[in-house]
Amino acid sequence: MRITTTVNGQQRVVDDVWEGESLLYVLRERMGLPGSKNACEQGECGSCTVYLDGVTACACLVAGGQAEGREVVTVEALADADGLHPVQEAFLECGAVQCGFCTPGLLVQTHDLLARTGRPSDPEIREALAGNLCRCTGYEKILDAVRLASERMASR
Amino acid sequence: MTAITTRAVGSSPTRIEGTAKVTGAARYSTEQDHLGDVAYLWPVPATIAKGRVEAVDSDAVAGLPGVLAVLTPDNAPRLETPDDAELAVLQDHEVSYRGQFVAAVVATSLETAREAAASLHITYAEVPHDSELTENHPKLSKPEKVNPAFPTDTEDGDVDAALAAAAVTVDATYRTPPVHNNPMEPHASLAVWLGHELTLYDSLQGAFAAQQALAKLFALPPASVHVINEHVGGGFGSKGTVRLGAVLAAMAAREVGRPVKVVLGRQHMFTVVGYRTPTIQRVRLGADADGQLTAIEHAAIEQTSTVLEFAEQTTVATRIMYAAGSRRTSHRLAALDVPTPRWMRAPGECPGMFALESAMDELAVATGVDPVEIRIRNEPDVEPESGKPFSSRNLVACLREGAERFGWAARDPRPGVRRDGRWLVGTGVAASTYPSYVGPSTASAAAEPGGGFVVRISAADIGTGARTVLTQIAADALRVRVEEVRVEIGDSSFGQAALAGGSMGTASWGWAVTRAGERLRAALDEHGGDGRLEVHVDTAEEVKARTGFAYHAFGAQYAEARVDLDTGEVRVPRLLGVFGVGRIVNPRTARSQLIGGMTMGLSMALHEEGVLDPAFGDYVNHDFAGYHVAAAADVADIDAVWVDEQDEHVNPLGVKGIGEIGIVGTAAAVANAVFHATGVRVRDLPIRLDKLLGGLPG
Ligand code: FES
Ligand code: FES
Numbered sequence: 001m002r003i004t005t006t007v008n009g010q011q012r013v014v015d016d017v018w019e020g021e022s023l024l025y026v027l028r029e030r031m032g033l034p035g036s037k038n039a040c041e042q043g044e045c046g047s048c049t050v051y052l053d054g055v056t057a058c059a060c061l062v063a064g065g066q067a068e069g070r071e072v073v074t075v076e077a078l079a080d081a082d083g084l085h086p087v088q089e090a091f092l093e094c095g096a097v098q099c100g101f102c103t104p105g106l107l108v109q110t111h112d113l114l115a116r117t118g119r120p121s122d123p124e125i126r127e128a129l130a131g132n133l134c135r136c137t138g139y140e141k142i143l144d145a146v147r148l149a150s151e152r153m154a155s156r
Numbered sequence: 157m158t159a160i161t162t163r164a165v166g167s168s169p170t171r172i173e174g175t176a177k178v179t180g181a182a183r184y185s186t187e188q189d190h191l192g193d194v195a196y197l198w199p200v201p202a203t204i205a206k207g208r209v210e211a212v213d214s215d216a217v218a219g220l221p222g223v224l225a226v227l228t229p230d231n232a233p234r235l236e237t238p239d240d241a242e243l244a245v246l247q248d249h250e251v252s253y254r255g256q257f258v259a260a261v262v263a264t265s266l267e268t269a270r271e272a273a274a275s276l277h278i279t280y281a282e283v284p285h286d287s288e289l290t291e292n293h294p295k296l297s298k299p300e301k302v303n304p305a306f307p308t309d310t311e312d313g314d315v316d317a318a319l320a321a322a323a324v325t326v327d328a329t330y331r332t333p334p335v336h337n338n339p340m341e342p343h344a345s346l347a348v349w350l351g352h353e354l355t356l357y358d359s360l361q362g363a364f365a366a367q368q369a370l371a372k373l374f375a376l377p378p379a380s381v382h383v384i385n386e387h388v389g390g391g392f393g394s395k396g397t398v399r400l401g402a403v404l405a406a407m408a409a410r411e412v413g414r415p416v417k418v419v420l421g422r423q424h425m426f427t428v429v430g431y432r433t434p435t436i437q438r439v440r441l442g443a444d445a446d447g448q449l450t451a452i453e454h455a456a457i458e459q460t461s462t463v464l465e466f467a468e469q470t471t472v473a474t475r476i477m478y479a480a481g482s483r484r485t486s487h488r489l490a491a492l493d494v495p496t497p498r499w500m501r502a503p504g505e506c507p508g509m510f511a512l513e514s515a516m517d518e519l520a521v522a523t524g525v526d527p528v529e530i531r532i533r534n535e536p537d538v539e540p541e542s543g544k545p546f547s548s549r550n551l552v553a554c555l556r557e558g559a560e561r562f563g564w565a566a567r568d569p570r571p572g573v574r575r576d577g578r579w580l581v582g583t584g585v586a587a588s589t590y591p592s593y594v595g596p597s598t599a600s601a602a603a604e605p606g607g608g609f610v611v612r613i614s615a616a617d618i619g620t621g622a623r624t625v626l627t628q629i630a631a632d633a634l635r636v637r638v639e640e641v642r643v644e645i646g647d648s649s650f651g652q653a654a655l656a657g658g659s660m661g662t663a664s665w666g667w668a669v670t671r672a673g674e675r676l677r678a679a680l681d682e683h684g685g686d687g688r689l690e691v692h693v694d695t696a697e698e699v700k701a702r703t704g705f706a707y708h709a710f711g712a713q714y715a716e717a718r719v720d721l722d723t724g725e726v727r728v729p730r731l732l733g734v735f736g737v738g739r740i741v742n743p744r745t746a747r748s749q750l751i752g753g754m755t756m757g758l759s760m761a762l763h764e765e766g767v768l769d770p771a772f773g774d775y776v777n778h779d780f781a782g783y784h785v786a787a788a789a790d791v792a793d794i795d796a797v798w799v800d801e802q803d804e805h806v807n808p809l810g811v812k813g814i815g816e817i818g819i820v821g822t823a824a825a826v827a828n829a830v831f832h833a834t835g836v837r838v839r840d841l842p843i844r845l846d847k848l849l850g851g852l853p854g
Contacts, residue, residue: 035179042422084179088178095170095748098390107178127789132788133787135756138748
C-alpha cells in the first residue's frame with residue numbers, strides 16, 4: 001500500500017508498504033531515517049519513541065498505515081538551524097550519552113516532558129522516563145541532563 | 157600547530173561522537189546508506205532442546221513473492237571449521253539447545269522474511285534433554301581451565317585443618333541465576349560482497365578479531381575481509397567476538413548476490429549470543445574470634461552447553477582478595493542441553509564476589525566485627541596466591557573514603573531494628589575487584605598535509621568513550637590540543653588491536669596511541685613537520701615485558717536498602733562506589749561508566765533472572781516484558797568516586813580499566829543491606845519480595 005505522511009515537516013510518500021509493517025520499520029528502512037532505534041519491538045524499551053500528531057508513541061507499536069495523513073516527528077528534527085535543542089545539549093554536556101542507542105527515544109521523551117511540565121521534580125522525571133530503558137548509563141547522568149535542560153529552558 | 161603543556165588526560169571533553177548520537181546522525185552497523193538492493197534475513201530457532209533436524213520443507217515459502225533464499229542445514233554453503241563452534245551455523249543437523257538457529261529465510265523485506273520463516277515446516281527427531289543445573293548433577297566435571305586460562309582449582313595450606321580449628325566459621329551456599337547481557341542494540345550485521353571481497357558492518361567489540369575469524373570461516377585471505385564497527389550500541393561481553401548473525405549475513409549475501417542485513421530480535425538475544433551462567437557457590441570461611449581469616453574455601457558449580465565449553469572463572473577473585481592461612485578454590489562444570497553461556501560484564505568476578513562478599517558479611521555478623529573493619533583486618537601485603545606485590549592496591553583507602561562519605565560510623569550493627577514509617581532500613585558494604593589486563597595493539601599516527609594529526613587504531617567504542625579518551629591520550633603524546641587530533645577507530649584495516657573487553661581497552665589502545673604519538677612527535681621534532689609523515693607502532697614486546705607485579709583494581713560499594721514491612725518490596729535509595737582504578741582519563745565518561753556498572757549490579761541484585769523451563773529447555777521470560785532490567789524509577793541517589801591512585805607499573809599511562817569493576821560487589825552490598833534492614837539473609841539472587849516475606853519482623 002501507499003502511505004502519505006508528514007515526517008519532520010516534510011511530506012513523504014512511500015509505496016509497497018506491507019500492511020503489517022511498523023512505523024518504525026517504515027522510518028528506518030523505507031525513509032532513510034534510522035535515528036529512532038529498534039531494541040525490543042514490543043513497546044518495552046522506548047528506544048523508538050517518536051511524536052505522532054504531537055503525542056509520544058512507540059513507533060514499533062504503530063502500524064505504518066496508521067501514520068497515513070498524520071504528522072510524525074523524530075529525533076532527527078529536534079535540532080534546528082540554530083543548533084542543538086537544549087535537551088540535546090544537556091545530554092551531551094552531562095555525559096548522559098554512552099552507546100547512544102537509547103538516546104534518541106530518551107531525547108524525544110524528555111523533549112515532551114519538558115514541554116508539558118516546566119520544572120519537573122525528580123520523581124516526575126523518573127516516572128516519565130521509566131519506559132525508556134538504558135543499559136549503559138545507570139540513568140544518573142540522564143537525570144542530570146533533564147534537570148539542566150529544564151533549568152535552561154525555564155530561564156529563557 | 158602549537159605545542160602546549162597542559163594535559164588533556166584528566167580533563168573532561170564531551171564525547172566526540174556525542175553530537176552525532178543526539179541528532180540521530182550516528183550510523184550504527186546496519187544503518188548504512190546507498191547500498192543498493194538490501195535483502196533481509198530472519199533466522200528460524202529450533203523448537204526442540206535436543207535432537208536432529210530431519211527435514212526442512214521450504215516448498216511452501218520458496219515461491220512467495222520477495223523470498224530470495226531459504227537456508228537450511230541441507231543447502232547452506234559449507235564453511236571451514238571455526239575455532240568457535242557456535243559459528244558453524246547450519247553446518248549440520250544437530251540441535252543442541254532450544255532456540256539454536258536451524259534455518260533462515262532471506263527476502264526483499266524483513267516482514268516477508270519473517271512471515272516465510274514462521275511458515276517453514278521443520279521436522280525434528282527429538283531426544284530427551286537435560287537442561288537443569290543442580291548441585292549434584294551427574295555431568296559435573298572438572299574443566300581443564302577456566303576463562304580465559306586460569307587454573308581450574310587451587311589449594312594453598314591445609315583448609316580442612318584450619319576450618320576444624322577455627323573459632324568462628326561460615327558455611328553457606330549462594331546461587332546466582334542466568335543473567336542476560338541485553339545491550340540495548342541487538343546484534344546487527346550487514347554483509348556486502350564485491351567479488352571475493354567481503355565488507356561487514358557489525359556491532360562488535362573488536363573488528364580485527366572478527367576479520368580473522370571470518371577470513372578463516374570463508375577461506376579468504378584476511379586482507380579480503382573488511383570489518384567496520386564505527387558505532388556500537390553496547391555489548392557487555394555479548395559482542396566480544398564475532399557472532400553467528402555475521403556469519404549468516406555473509407553467507408546469505410553471497411548466496412543472493414545482494415547486501416544482507418541480519419538484526420537479531422530481542423528474543424534471540426536470550427539464546428544465541430551468550431549470557432552469564434547460573435552458579436551454585438559454596439563458601440566456607442574460618443576465622444579467629446577477631447575475624448582474622450585462617451581459611452577460605454570457594455567452590456563453584458556452573459553450566460555450559462554441549463556446543464562448546466565455556467567455564468566461567470567464578471572463584472578467581474577469591475584467590476587475590478584476602479590474607480588467610482589457607483585457601484582452596486574450585487570450579488565444576490556441567491555440559492547441559494542449554495544455550496551456550498559466554499562472557500557477561502565481569503564474568504567470574506561478578507557472581508563470585510556476590511558469594512564471597514556475602515560470606516564476609518556473614519563472618520562480620522558471626523564475629524561481631526564491623527563489616528568495613530573485618531575487610532581491613534584481612535588486607536594482604538602481597539597477592540595471596542602468587543606472593544607478588546600489587547602494582548597498587550587501594551581497597552582499604554576505598555573502604556575508608558566510602559565509610560566517611562556514606563556516614564558509616566554511626567551504624568548500629570543490629571539487623572531488623574530500624575524503621576522509617578513502613579520501611580525497614582539497613583546499610584551494607586562489599587568490596588569490588590577486577591584485574592587490570594592489557595593486550596598488545598598496533599596503531600598509526602600521521603601528520604596531515606593540511607595541519608593536524610590523525611591516529612588510527614582498530615579500537616571499538618561500545619559506549620565507553622574510547623574515541624574521546626584516545627583523542628585525549630593522543631593529544632598529550634603529540635603535545636598538541638585535542639582539537640588538532642582526529643582519532644579513527646572501528647575498522648579492521650587499522651591492524652591488530654585488543655578487544656573492547658576485559659576492561660582493557662583504554663590501557664591497551666592508550667599504550668599504543670601513546671607510543672605512536674610520541675614517535676611521531678620525535679620524528680617531527682627531528683625532521684620538522686610539513687605533513688605526510690606517518691609512523692606505525694606495535695606494543696607486543698612492551699606488553700609482554702610487563703611482569704613482576706599483580707595488577708588489579710579495587711573498590712568499595714556501599715548500599716542503603718529499604719524494605720516494605722508489609723509487601724517485602726525492596727528499594728535502594730543510596731548507592732555509593734569508591735574505586736581505586738589508577739589514573740582517570742576523562743572524569744565525565746568515567747563516572748557515567750562506573751555508575752552504569754553499579755546500576756547493572758543493582759539490577760542483578762533485585763530484578764534480573766533468566767527463568768529456565770526444564771520441560772522446554774529454554775529461558776521463558778525472553779523479552780523486556782518478562783526479564784526486568786533496572787529502569788530510571790528503580791534508581792535513586794547513586795554516585796561513583798575514586799581515590800587518587802598513582803600506578804607506574806600497570807602500564808605507561810597508569811590507567812586501570814573501569815568498564816567492569818562497577819558491577820562487582822554491588823549485589824552483595826545490596827544483599828548485605830537487606831540483611832541489615834530485615835534480618836533475612838538472601839543467598840539466591842535476585843532478592844525478590846517472596847524471599848523476604850515470612851522473615852520480616854512483625
Ligand atoms: S523498540 Fe519500541 S519500545 Fe522497544
Ligand atoms: S547509552 Fe547505551 S543504552 Fe543508554
